[in-house]
Amino acid sequence: MVRSKETDEPKPVSMYSFHSWLGVTVFASYVIQFIxxxxxxxxxxxxxxxxxxxxxxxxxxGNLIFVISVVTVLVGHQRFWCFAYRPDPNGGSECSRTHLCSKRLDLIQNFSTIFILIYAVLVLIVTHVDEWKREETPDEKVHKE
Structure with a gap:
């Protein structure tokens, strides 16, 4: 975005994809929840x-915002994969035809997606187990009575 303001190149189109709409929704929801x-x-x-x-x-x-943010990340991964490895009109890119991608970006993409999903599941488990929730402090117990 900064680069497009400093050059004469056409500015990229904003807010046209589902990924960008999800990102704005997550950010706005987070700000509202924070306030x-x-x-x-x-x-x-x-x-x-x-x-x-x-x-x-x-x-x-908070859990819903977290899940939507994970979905946003996964949709962003998919968008990157679709645009970075789409076949070109002159016979297709080597990566999309044979999956012989340089620097093994395909493996990085797949493993990062798996680790994001594992992380999301672990966070949701931690936030839903009652034994792991914060206990009331003595001060809170006094105010409770």
Whole structure:
């Protein structure tokens, strides 16, 4: 984007793909959740009952934003693969016909996708196991009563 402003080349088209729409949605959702969470949990005069009522929705929204961000990354991987390795009109690129890609980008692509999925599953497991959730502090227990 910076390069296109400094040269006479035509500027790239923005916001035309599903990947870019997902990215903007994830960013906007994250900002909204951050603001609501900051107001609810950092503001000292918010009543503890309001915080308790807000927490399940806050966790659900956080997990949903995380899942959508993982989907955004995977869609971006797919877009990269489609555009970087599409056959050219003069007989096709070597990578798309024989999968003999230079620097083994095909393997990097596949393994990074697998590791992203493993990471996402592990994060979702960690956030859903009740024994691993944060326990109330003594101060919170006093305010609870």
């Amino acid at each position: 609501l969470g900051f107001i609810n949990y950092a503001y000292p005069k918010t009543h503890i009952e309001i915080r308790r009522w807000f927490m399940p929705g806050h966790r659900l929204a």
